[in-house]
Amino acid sequence: GAGVSQSPRYKVAKRGQDVALRCDPISGHVSLFWYQQALGQGPEFLTYFQNEAQLDKSGLPSDRFFAERPEGSVSTLKIQRTQQEDSAVYLCASRPTGMGQPQHFGDGTRLSIL
C-alpha cells in the first residue's frame, strides 16, 4: 500500500519480556518518527531518524527503549524488560523533505503489558 505500515497491530506481552515493533514508511520518505500515545492523551515524541541516522532520541523514556533504521527504510522500536507503564499505542510517522510538509502516520501498534 501507499501508506505507513506498522506491525504487529496488537501485541500482548508479559512484564519483563522484550518486544519489537516494526515500521515500514512511505517509499522515499527520508524522515521517520516514533511516538507513544497513552489513553486519552496526544502522541508524545520518542525519536527521529533522517535516513539511517538517529538525529533525536530525546523522547525515549529510558534506556530500555531502543530504535534503529539500519538501511534508512524500515525501522524497529525495541523495548527491553517491558513494564506495565509501557502499555500504549506506538505510532510511526514518515515525512517527505521540504519545509512545512506534514507527517503521515501508520495505524499504530497497541501494546499491552500484563
Added chain:
Amino acid sequence: RKEVEQDPGPFNVPEGATVAFNCTYSNSASQSFFWYRQDCRKEPKLLMSVYSSGNEDGRFTAQLNRASQYISLLIRDSKLSDSATYLCVVNIQESSYKLIFGSGTRLLVRP
C-alpha cells in the same frame, strides 16, 4: 505547564452547528502549526496546516495568532462524520520536524 494546551471537551453539538476549538502553545519559537483529526482507535490524520494569514478548507477555517501564541479551528455546518478528536500540533524545530501534540479536543455531533 504543557507545551500545547487544549480544552479536552467533549463538545456536544447538533448537526449543522458551528463549533470552534482553541489551542495555546508555550514556545514562541514554534515554526509550523497543524490540526490533526483522530478517530477512535485510529491514527492521527492531517486535517489542515495553519498559516499566519489564516486559511480555509471547505467548512474548516484555521487561524494563527503568533503574538498571543494561539491557534483556532472553526467548523461550520457540522456533520455527523465530524465526530472525532481534534489534535492541535506544533513543530518547534524545522531542523528536526519534531511534532508536539496537544491532548486533543473531543467533538460529538448529534443528529
